Amino acid sequence: MPTKAEQSDLFQAVHGRNADAPLAVLAPASTADCFDIAIEAVRLATKYMTPVIVLSDGYLAHAAEPWRIPREADLPRFPVTYRTDPEGFHPFLRDAETLARPWVRPGTPQLEHRIGGLERDYDSGHISYDPDNHARMTKARADKIAGIANDIPLQHVSLGDDRGKLAVVGWGSTFGAIHQAVKIARDEGNDVAHIHVRYLSPFPRNLGELLKRYDRVLVPEMNNGQLVKLLRAEYLVDAEGFSKVTGKPFRVTDIVQRIRGGAPPPSEGSGLGGEAG
C-alpha cells in the first residue's frame, strides 16, 4: 500500500529485470543504515558497472533514530578510471575480477562504439544473434552479479548463536521488532537467533550454510512470503514464512508469540496475513 509499511516489492527488485539479467539488491535495516547502504550501493554500482537497487520502505522513511553525523572527508570515494587507450579496445572487454566493462566517455577519440539492449557479441559489442554467444552473454551477466558475493561481508548473526533450534531471518525495516522479540524469547530460555539480511542479491556467500545450522528457520516479512521463497529456492532450506500484510509494521509480541509456540498471534483488528512458504 502506498505510504504504508510493506515489503512487497522484493520479487520485483530481484527478478523484475528483462531477459534473465540479474542485478544487485540491498536493503537497509534501520534509518541510520539508509545512509551507509546508499554509499555501499554506489561502491558496488561503480565497481561492477551495474544498477543497484536499495529497497527501503515506509517504516524506515517515517522512523527516526540518533545517528552520528559523519565528516565528509571520512566518506569513501569511488573514483572511476576512464579508458582512453584505443590499443586493443573493445567496449565489452571485461575486468577479470569484476567482469565490469571499461568506462569510456563519449568524446574520447578512437573509442567510438555503439551499445544497446540487443544481444551483442561478447567482445566487440556488435549486435549478435549467435546462439552460443547469447548463452555466454547471459551467463556473463549472471556471473557478474553473482561475483559481488565475494566482495560483501559474510552474513553475521545479529543476536544469539550461529547454530541452534531456531533462526528468525528478516530483512529491511523489521530489524527492530525481530531483534526485540528474539531478545525477549532468549531471556525466556528459548534457543533462538536473529539473522538480518542486508544483501538480498546476491546473498552473502555463507548464508545457506549458516541457515542449515538451525533446526528451523522463520522468516517474518511484511508481504505474502518473498524472502522465504528466495531462501527456499536458493538453499533448499525448509524455511517457514510469517506474513503480515496489513500496511502496519510487526509488533514485537507478534513475533514473540510465534517464536514461543507457533500459534498465530491475536489479530490487531486489521488482521494478519496467512503463512507462506
Added chain:
Amino acid sequence: MTVTTITDAQLAPKDYASDQEVRWCPGCGDYAILKAVQKACADLGLVRERTVFVSGIGCAARFPYYMSTYGFHTVHGRAPAIATGIKLANPELDVWVLTGDGDGLSIGGNHMLHVLRRNVDLNIILFNNEIYGLTKGQYSPTSRRGTRSPSTPLGSIENPVSACAFALGAGARFVARSIDTLQAHLIATLKRAHTHRGASFVEILQNCVVFNDAVFEHITGKEVAPDAQVLAEHGKPLLFGKNKEKGLRLKPGTLALEIVAATAGDVLVHDETNRPLAQLLAALEPPFPAAMGVLYCSPAASYERDVYAQQAVPKGNSDLDALLNSERTWEVVP
C-alpha cells in the same frame, strides 16, 4: 561553460558509416534517412568522437549501430531522457535523438513533451511512417482514422496526433518537416536543425514499404506532390502547385488558412519566428497541402546552458559538513 566548435572537414559521408551491415527491409525509407544524415554530418564536418546518436526502440532505433560515432540504443521512448543526461554531462557533445512515431509519440510521448519544453540542445529526428513496423504493422499514434492493421482489423477509430503540432504545443523552438525521398531538402533541413541551439525537432515522412506502403503517396507521389506540398521558406510567399499558381492566405475575419490564386495580393509570407503561423501550417490536412521545411525557428536559452549557468553561481550552503550539522543536531557525550 564554453562550447568550442571543432569540425572535421576531411571526412566524407561514408566515414560516418560503421562497419555493421544495415538491416532494414529492402526499400525502407530509413536507408534514405541514414544516407541524408551521413551526408549532413560530412557537410557539417562533425567530429565523430564528439557526436552521439541515441535511440529508443523500433526500426528507426537501429540507427546508431550504423553510425561510426558514439551510439546508444536505449529504452523504449526514453531516448530523450538519456540524451539529456549525455548533454548535461558534457555539453560539448553533439547529441542526436532518433525516434519514430510510436517510440516518440506513444511510448515516449511524455518524454518528448518534456525534452522539448526544457529545450535541451538536441537534434531530434522523428521517423514517421504511421505504423509500428518492427512489431509487424500495428496502428500507431499517427495512423489516420480508418487505418486497417492487425490490431485495427475494422479500421482505426482513433484520431491521430500530428507530430509537428505536438512539438509546437510542447514548446519546441525549432520544428521542421521533410520527406525521406526529398534528399536535398532533407539534408538541408537536418543541417538547419543542427545549427539551431536548443531542441530541434524534425519530422520525416518515411515510407514503410512492408507494412504501410505508400501511406504518404497522396503527398509524395510525383503527380500530386506539387499540389500536395507547400514549402515553407522564411521570407518567401507560401506558394504551391505545378507552376506555383496557388498560395495560402489568412481567410479574412478568421484564424484559418485558405487557398487562393498566387496572384492574390495577400498570400502569406512565411515567417518562421511566428508560432501561430507555424501551428496553422503544421496542422494542415487535405485538401490543403502538407507543409514542408522549417515551420518554426525561434531560439531561446537552452536547458544545459541554464543548468551550467545556475551551477556557476556560488551558493552559501555548499559545505556538506556545515549542512549536516545545522538545524536540530546535538552530540551525545559519553
